[in-house]
Amino acid sequence: MDTLDLSRLQFAVVTIYHYFFVPLSISLAALTAGLQTAWHRTGKQHYRDLTMLVGKLLMVTFAVGVVTGLVQEFQFGLAWSDFARFYGDVFGPTLAIEGMLAFFLEATFLGLWFFGWDRLPRRAHLATIWVVAVGTLISAYVILAANSFMQNPIAYGVDPETGRARLDDFFELMVNEVNLAAFPHTMSGAAMTGGALLLAIGAWRAWGRRGRVRTDDAAIEHRDHAAWQRLARLGAWVTAFGGVAVAVTGDILGKIITTVQPMKMAAAEALYASQSGAPFSILAVGGSRGGEPFFSIDIPFLLSILAKGDPTATVQGMDDLQAQYTELYGPGDYMPYVPVAYWTFRLMIGAGMAAAALAVVFLVLTRKGNPPIRPGRVRTLAGRAVLWALPLIPTLPILANTFGWIFTETARQPWLVFGMFKTEDGVSPGLTAGEVLASLIGFGIVYGILAVVWLRLVLHLSRLDLSPDPDRPDDGDDSSPSARSLAAAAPTY
Template sequence: MDALDVARWQFGVTTVYHFLFVPLTIGLSILVAILQTLWHRTGNERYLKLTKFYGKLFLINFAMGVVTGIVQEFQFGMNWSDYSRFVGDIFGAPLAIEALVAFFLESTFIGLWIFGWDRLPKRLHLASIWAAAIGTNLSAYFILAANSFMQNPVGYRFNPTTGRAELTDFFAVLTNKVALVTFPHTLAGSFLVAGSLIVAVGLWHVIRNSDSADTGAYRFATKFGSWVVLISSALVMVTGDIQGKIMTDVQPMKMAAAEGLYTTESPASFSVLTVGSLDGSRELFAIKLPYLLSFLATGDPNGTVRGINDLQAQYASQYGAGSYTPIIPVTYWSFRFMIALGMAAAAIALLVLWTQRKGRTPTSKWLLRAGLVMPVLPLLANSFGWIFTEMGRQPWIVFGEMLTRNGVSRTVSLAEVLTSFTAFTLIYAALAVVEFKLLVRYAKAGVPDLTPAPEPVDTDDAERPLAFAY
């Protein structure tokens, strides 16, 4: 084990942990804005209750996401200085815009939304949550544009004197075809997570508190969240199909590794299950669906899909001796877990809608258990998707331009990386406990009581205690 191994583990752990909060923040920001819009348009009090209820869960998650996201910036300079030097000119523009425009838009209007209840005009207050939601999604786009450069470098030239990639076309970076498909795919995955949380919390209250005066609000929440899950599942499949074809074009090794395809095939079959040799060089046993991989990769059932061994030979000839094959079991299974977990969440959403048809009230404890597990499924699917995306690119940190081993900081010792890795892991573990307890506590509390508090007899402001109320 050396500093490179630990630095990779640290970045992987902290990034996956941070991304647990990202899809929920992205999805809930829009869904809370929709709920408040329904209240603004109809005046129905249940929409206001749901807005404040799920808005509180959104704020808890948003705050935790900001805290954990800060660590990512430090890691670039601490453990990956050579990589930062190489891509600094490319990443500077999109990440600066993300911080100065998108994040400030997001954070400023979230503040106005939190403290603006009953202080701002209703339309302006509604505009605040929409502005915050737009800022959240803009932030995601600029970050994905930077990440997409690592997958498919465009809009740059390499300066051999400085050893850096220099930006030549900022518009090309922003319109990278990988970014254009990754953003809607990520957005759909985020709605899948947020919709699942809305279903889980609403379903818990419907089954456990069926005689509550707010049962109607919770029933609406479960149906609303279920439809969000089903629609976003369909969008995930559509955008994922497009993404697979673009991935085959720009990173054919990643597609081959995702399928455990060792030899070039035309037509190529989709592998339901593949067992490979220990050295990852050949297939030993496989269960396959004919023609499906060719269609997913090329759009043609008889299309040619290049295999791992052929691509390895090409890359060795093109880039020099070495292994250019990612860890096949990781890419193969993360790809399948991503798909299976997302489909499981959609199946539960469909079951929830079925149990509430024609005004029925679900009572099954098994359905309740499935509902409570439901938010975890798309959350893990998103995480496995990013593990596949980043691990499938290996050994490149910038595909075709920089190997991961060449991006690590040269002067950072193993002991230093281990120290920061241990510290961050322990801090993140503590934050995970805090996040979970806060979400469970406020989810169990239910929608707020909107009955106005009685006016105090003594109206002398000087004698009234200061209080904060959300």
């Protein structure tokens, strides 16, 4: 692999790893704010206990996300300085605003929320977590505007004296049509990610082995069973609604991408020749470049519907677009690597649909407070299957997010900024493959350690009881249930 390939791989690793935590932070912030609001309105203790749990999950996730986000922003100067030099005036404001929001707004108010439980007035304390929740949305919108510029460059001009791009209209950059569609799509995926995590934790604690306490006579429900049940169903509802929103917003985004980047949508279907009433293949095997596959399962007209909303519409193929781009931009290969675009598009859809489907099944099995497992019932097998799938459920939205970003970025190649700036022109001059490889290995080691730390902290928080054990006094031992409970860590007003 040469310097360009290694630089792309390094940016991909840094970005994908960072994005594991971004949607979780966004959704957990909103869920924490919602749960605390419910506690304020109802006064029910379980809402307060769940607020503390979800808030602590947020803090752990936010900390790792901020650290990895810093590395991602530094990549523009480390490996892509030519790109930063040319487009820095356009990207600079978005990165600066996002950085200020993350460090000065979100981090500050998250600290006020955590340390202000017994120090701030009730409404002021509630306001701090809502500032965090709104701040994460603003931060996401601004940084998505920077990425949308790479998909659909607008609101800039080239300075004739410096030869560098300059930002002409910040508002126009913010309302890029790609960003207006990508933001709700991305936030819907974030909702699924946070919801799936809460679903897994709540179901595991409510109906798993830890959900029942063994006595001499029988197994009885844990005192926090009802609260864990509510958490699981809340996560399931958020995941299910997020799945519906992902489908709706994804349809809108797909039509806009077809307009601004027709090659990307053609690559998603491996469509080489333009076709009216183009089908969408669920699975295709074999076939050389431009040739028919040996085997495929097609849904008639679906690609034309996804791309243009008309079952009879003509979808441009990659061969025709290659000829157009050659005439417009000069000689070169303007087709992305089709197998990656084809399969990541389907894996994105498949993982998202699977997460939403599991959430719906869980809601059906647990309606009216019923447990998912009840001996002698027909749904026992389905209930057991859902509980067995608990470790998988949180990973499905993460995989969908990951495959979606891989598709978005790789199917834009060979462009760094579509139609304006090629990827090969953005690499830092003088950068060697050895330097990139060394830094990539270093990042990999550090990120591996962070992943283990984050996972252990999440599992530790998930194992804690929500409320102290009333039958066992707190004797000062840190291992006692009272000392280990989440509620004991947060004083009452």
